[in-house]
Amino acid sequence: MRRPEDTCIRRFRDTDVASVAQLIHRTIDACYTGVYPPRAVQFFKEFHSPKGIRERSQKGDILVIEQRGEVIGTGAVVDNEIYGVFVAPTAQGRGHGKDIMHELETRARARGVREVTLSVSLPSRKFYEHLGYEIREEAFIDVGQGERLDFWKATKRL
Template sequence: MGHHADHDAGHDGLDVRVVRTDAAYEDALAVRFAVFVEEQGVPEDMEVDEHEDDAVHFVAYLDGDPVGAARLRGTGDDAKVERVAVLPGHRGAGHGAEIMREVEGVAAARGFDRVALHAQTRAAGFYDRLGYERVGGEFEEAGIPHVEMVKPL
């Protein structure tokens, strides 16, 4: 399929799916590894952690290729969004916002009142535009500065 094929997916042809198969999970992990491990230097054993099994995973496809990923898990009253990633060659096209819309929809459907996330500080502006607000100061995770952000659903 070329880039001009008709899609009933998102406005930009992005197809964001909840992971329901091993193959889709492998696709999501491939995106996460490319971004967090290879690009940003996060250790492999930190990238895949003990929460994989109790999270809802998302993978975003463009023309059949995985280009984005995220995961969602409940922590008390909050739905926590983690591991939001878009491959370097596909940034700036609105894909991240589309992934977040899908994740927030699933969180809302599961009865959560708000979504929380640890944003890399340099990405805080992206989440700010999506309606997230910073809570507290900066901290480090995997050697990268982050801020906690929350959004009511």
């Protein structure tokens, strides 16, 4: 699918922190509420806080998808691990997630990475499998009060 001319993938800038955090939190609310228990949803939001986003930007590459001046997607690669791939619910199903994953993998490959890893959320498993990721193991994080955040660990050879 061709990217519309008013859409670009670019490197994250420090001035993007608020818009990236808002995008991620809106997407978490829309896609994870009802799939994960409330404490797990809160854990996701805290992990993807402005502070967490800034820290990842200092350790690796964060990319954003911008359309008509609005951030509609994001993803990061730190060493050989991909983090925080989110596309606004209103922009999903148009190839933006696939585009940003391709760009993140390309950047990792250019740095000599031969295999990338990522944590796969419950709603995103089919998406990552379609991109060639292999589920390696089930995992979870105890988020307290009897709730847990279930996910899978996956890898892909580049």
